[in-house]
Amino acid sequence: MPTLTSPSPRWPLTQHSSRLWLAGFALLLLAGCASQAPMDESGRQAGQWERQQAEVEAFDTWTLVGKAGLRTPEENVSANLDWNQTPHYFRMLISGPFGGGRNVLEGREGRFSLSIAMDALRQKPQKH
Numbered sequence: 001m002p003t004l005t006s007p008s009p010r011w012p013l014t015q016h017s018s019r020l021w022l023a024g025f026a027l028l029l030l031a032g033c034a035s036q037a038p039m040d041e042s043g044r045q046a047g048q049w050e051r052q053q054a055e056v057e058a059f060d061t062w063t064l065v066g067k068a069g070l071r072t073p074e075e076n077v078s079a080n081l082d083w084n085q086t087p088h089y090f091r092m093l094i095s096g097p098f099g100g101g102r103n104v105l106e107g108r109e110g111r112f113s114l115s116i117a118m119d120a121l122r123q124k125p126q127k128h
Contacts, residue, residue, distance in 0.1 A: 060087045 062085050069078040082093040092105040104115040 061085065 064081065064083040064085075066081045067078060068081070069076070078097055080093075080095050080097075082091075084091045089108045090106065093102065094105075095102045100117075102115075102117045104113075106113050106115075
């Protein structure tokens with residue numbers, strides 16, 4: 001019967017200990033895949049939303065970066081969003097994959113501008 005050996009004599013590997021290490025490693029991997037159960041509304045503390053709402057309303061400078069996708073039987077589309085907001089200026093960049101269809105909405109002090117990519121104005125041919 002083959003036995004496992006360790007390069008260090010202080011930590012000899014036996015078949016039993018190697019199984020324990022393998023089982024421990026498998027449990028560690030499974031624990032990494034676990035997710036937290038959703039919290040129901042009844043589990044919230046009284047006044048928690050009001051405190052959180054006040055903290056959110058205090059934000060005056062922030063950045064939001066995200067991506068959205070839509071898949072239908074006819075087409076697959078995606079869009080990227082990059083939104084920067086300060087008290088006196090905002091900039092929203094909306095683009096397709098690889099920066100295609102780049103549209104920018106900017107504003108400051110009561111003014112705004114919208115820049116639309118020319119390829120966004122062209123109508124895509126409909127598939128029949």
